[in-house]
Amino acid sequence: MKASDSLTWAEVNLSFLRHNFSQIKRLVEPARVMAVVKADAYGHGADTVSQALVSAGVDMLGVVSVSEGIQLRDKGIKIPILILGSFIEKEVKKFVAYQLTPTIFTKEHLSFFSSLNAEIGVHIKVDTGMGRLGVMVDEAEEFIFEVINAKNIRIEGIFSHFASANLKDKGYAKEQFLRFSSLCSSLKEKGIDLGLRHIANSSAILDLPETYLDMTRPGLLLYGLWPSDDVRRAIEIKPVLAFKTRIVAIKNLPLGWRISYGTTTTTKEMRVAILPVGYSHGYPRLLSNKGYVSIRGKKAPIIGVVCMDMLIVDLSSIPETSISDEVTLFGESISVNEIALLAETINYEIITRISPRIERIYIDN
Numbered sequence: 269m270k271a272s273d274s275l276t277w278a279e280v281n282l283s284f285l286r287h288n289f290s291q292i293k294r295l296v297e298p299a300r301v302m303a304v305v306k307a308d309a310y311g312h313g314a315d316t317v318s319q320a321l322v323s324a325g326v327d328m329l330g331v332v333s334v335s336e337g338i339q340l341r342d343k344g345i346k347i348p349i350l351i352l353g354s355f356i357e358k359e360v361k362k363f364v365a366y367q368l369t370p371t372i373f374t375k376e377h378l379s380f381f382s383s384l385n386a387e388i389g390v391h392i393k394v395d396t397g398m399g400r401l402g403v404m405v406d407e408a409e410e411f412i413f414e415v416i417n418a419k420n421i422r423i424e425g426i427f428s429h430f431a432s433a434n435l436k437d438k439g440y441a442k443e444q445f446l447r448f449s450s451l452c453s454s455l456k457e458k459g460i461d462l463g464l465r466h467i468a469n470s471s472a473i474l475d476l477p478e479t480y481l482d483m484t485r486p487g488l489l490l491y492g493l494w495p496s497d498d499v500r501r502a503i504e505i506k507p508v509l510a511f512k513t514r515i516v517a518i519k520n521l522p523l524g525w526r527i528s529y530g531t532t533t534t535t536k537e538m539r540v541a542i543l544p545v546g547y548s549h550g551y552p553r554l555l556s557n558k559g560y561v562s563i564r565g566k567k568a569p570i571i572g573v574v575c576m577d578m579l580i581v582d583l584s585s586i587p588e589t590s591i592s593d594e595v596t597l598f599g600e601s602i603s604v605n606e607i608a609l610l611a612e613t614i615n616y617e618i619i620t621r622i623s624p625r626i627e628r629i630y631i632d633n
Contacts, residue, residue, distance in 0.1 A: 274627045274629070275513060275514050275516065275544045276512070276513040276514070276544055276545045276549060276626060276627075277512055277513075277626060277627045277628070277629050278311070278312075278509055278510070278511050278512070278622055278626050278627070278628050278629065279509065279510040279512060279599070279629050279631055280312050280313060280316070280317070280508055280509050280628050280629065280630050280631065281506070281508050281509075281510075281631045281632075281633070282316070282317075282320045282508075282630055282631065282632040283631070283632055283633040284492055284506040284507070284508045285312075285317060285320055285321070285490065285491070285492075285508045286320060286321075286324045287505075287506055288489065288490050288491070288492050288505045288506060288508070289301070289303070289321060289324050289325075289326065289486075289490060290324070291503040291504060291505060292473060292484070292486050292489060292490065292503065293325070294503075295473065295502060295503055296468070296473060296477075296480050296484045299468075299480040299481065299482060299483055299484050300327040300328065300464070300482060300483040300484070301326055301327050301328075301483065301484055301486065302326070302327060302328040302329065302330045302350065302466065302483055302484070302485045302486075303318070303321045303326045303328070303329055303330065303486065303490055304329075304330040304331075304352075304485055304486065304487035304490070305317055305318050305321070305329050305330065305331060305336075305340075306330065306331045306332040306333075306336060306352065306353075306487075307332070307620045308620075308624065309491075310487065310488065310491050310616070310619050310620050311509065311550075311619040311620045311621070311622045312491060312508060312509055312619070312628070313628040313630075314331070314336065314339065314340065315339070315340065315343045316628070316630055318340055318343070318345050319343065319344075319345065320632075321490075322345060322346075322347055326347070327347070327348075327483065328347060328348045328349070328350060328483070329345065329347060329348070329349045329350070330349075330350045330352050330485060331349060331350075331351060331352065332351070332352050332353040333351065333353055333355075334351055334355055334359045334362050334363070334368065336351075337349045337351055337366060337368040338362065338366050338368075341366045341367070341368070348369060349367075349368050349369065350368075350369045350371065350391055350425075351363075351368055351369065351370050351371055352371055353371070353401070354371070354401060355370060357380045360380045360381060360384065361384070363388055364384060364386050364388060369388075369389055369390065369391060369424065369425075370388070370390050370391075371390070371391050371392075371393045371401070371427075372390045372391075372392055372393070372415070372421075373392065373393045373394075373395075373401060373402045373403040373411075374403070375411075375414065378414060378415065378418040378421065381418070381419065381420045381421055382418070382419045382420060384420045386420065387420050387421070387422050388420060388421060388422065389422045389423075389424035389463075390415070390421055390422070390423060390424060390425075391423075391424060391425035391426060391427055391463075391464070392408070392411070392412060392415065392423065392425070392426045392427075392462075393426075393427055393428065393429075394408045394426065394427070394428045394448060394451065395428070396428040396429075396444040396445075396447040396448045396467075397431055397440065397443065397444045397447065398428075398429050398430075398431045398444075399431075400429070402428065402429070405428075405447045405448070405451060408451055409451065409454060409455060412426075412455060412460065412462075416460070423460075423461070423462060423463055424463040424464065425462070425463040425464035425465070425466065425482075425483075426452065426462040426463065426464075426465055426466075427464075427465070427466045427467055427485075428444065428447075428448045428467045429467070429469070430444055430445075430467065430468075430469055430471065430472055431444065433469060433471035433472045433475065433476060433495075434471040434495040434496040434498065434499060435496070435498055436498035438475060438476065441471075441472065441476060441479075442476070444467075445467060445476070445478070445479050448465075448467055452465055463482075464482045464483045465481040465482045465483070466481055466482060466483040466484065466485055467479050467481065468480050468481070468484040468485065469484075469485055469486070469487065469495075470486050470487055470488050470489035470490075470495045470499075471495040471496065471499050472484075473486055473489060473502075474489070474495075474499045474500045474501075474502045474503075475499055475500050475502075488615070488616060489505060490508075491507070491508045491509065491619065492505045492506045492507035492508045492509075493505075493507060493604055493605070493615050493619070494605075494615075507599055507600075507603070507604065509599055509604075509619060509622075510596060510598070510599025510600050511551075511596075511597040511598050511599055511622060511626075512594060512595060512596055512597060512599075513543050513544060513545045513594075513595045513597060514543070514544070514592050514593065514594060514595060515541045515542070515543060515563070515589060515590070515591050515592060515593045515595060516542055516543065516544050516591065516592075517541070517542040517591065518539065518540070518541050518542075518583065518589065518590070518591055519539075519540060519542075520537065520538070520539050520540075521534050521537065521538045521539075521540055522534070522537055523535070523536055523537055525538075527540070527571050527572035527580055528556075528571075528572025528573045528574075528575060528579075528580055529572070529573045529575065530572065530573050532557060532571060532572040532573070538571075538582060538584060539582075539583045539584060539587070540571065540580050540581065540582060540583060541563070541568070541580070541581050541583050541589060541595075542578055542579075542580055543561070543578065543579050543580070543581060543595055544577065544578060545577070545578070545579060545597065546574055546575045546576045546577045546578050546579055547574055547575070547576055548576045548577055548623065549577070549622070549623045549625070549626055550621040550622035550623045550626070551574060551579065551597060552574070552607070552611035552613070552618070552621075553573070553574045554610070554611040554612060554613075555570055555574055555607070555610055555611055556570065556572065556573040556574045557570065557571060557572065557573070558570070558610055559574075559607065559610050559611070560581070560602070561581055561595050561596060561597055561602070562595065562596040562600075562601040562602050563581075563583075563586050563589055563593055563594075563595050563596075564586060564588065564589065564593065565601065566585060566586045567602075568581040568582055568583060568585070568586055568595075569581060569582045570582075581595075598618070604618050604619060
């Protein structure tokens with residue numbers, strides 16, 4: 269579908285995606301790269317994004333759930349897929365059927381696989397200081413010996429996750445890495461082959477090269493966004509996604525006229541445009557009366573409350589506008605970071621909240 273066929277759409281530039289991947293790959297070599305494509309590839313469309321990354325040479329894909337992994341297999345993706353999240357016993361046979369790699373970290377996980385008629389490769393997750401999923405680092409060695417002796421299980425990797433590598437102070441991240449690397453060294457001394465060791469996320473890829481180990485796990489960085497303002501700009505990246513819509517109505521409002529829900533009232537005669545996008549599409553309601561969009565290269569302020577399916581912008585400084593004009597909500601002239609700051613959140617949330625109902629238009633230059 270062409271952009272002109274849609275009222276509201278997201279443009280995803282696959283050439284920019286491959287550019288970002290090549291920049292990351294060059295930086296971390298010889299370490300492998302697992303592309304994190306969970307949450308519908310951070311809102312960019314997991315199927316098409318994964319296929320583009322596979323063609324570019326990515327080594328592995330990471331998703332959070334079994335259903336996400338199955339979706340990619342059904343689209344013909346054949347490279348290894350790691351399920352980074354947890355699972356229930358009823359899903360165990362799907363790992364074998366769809367050749368997905370589970371993450372394990374509890375004794376219950378070991379019992380889940382005991383009844384299988386096939387051996388399965390797993391990655392072990394270690395909690396080195398995040399407090400979420402993972403076997404506690406001081407219990408990990410004992411757990412790993414249990415994994416070795418468990419039925420139908422083969423260790424293919426071990427990993428952990430940084431809690432604060434995006435911060436300027438890397439002290440805690442370095443502490444986590446020391447815990448993880450000490451565990452791996454201890455097990456290696458005991459003759460245990462842990463397979464692929466990985467802990468470096470986007471922030472660590474930029475700031476902590478000592479953490480690359482056997483494989484890295486870029487997520488946000490692949491999509492052309494920085495994890496925070498405190499990370500080093502070690503590579504050149506390009507934002508992959510632009511969220512756009514069109515003007516569907518233009519009207520002149522008199523002085524003292526209500527605008528949208530609530531109490532916002534015009535303080536003068538005002539020319540406004542109505543846009544067919546709102547919080548149901550993933551555009552933040554927190555941008556009511558303080559956000560802005562770009563029309564013909566100029567900023568148009570949002571006035572009134574962002575509705576479920578519409579919002580209103582002030583055209584006072586853009587008199588040349590007309591119905592069907594293209595409007596940039598973010599991307600290109602308005603960065604995702606600008607929107608995140610105004611909405612009092614992070615860029616991760618802005619891109620992942622774009623509704624699946626929004627058409628993704630793929631550009632490949």
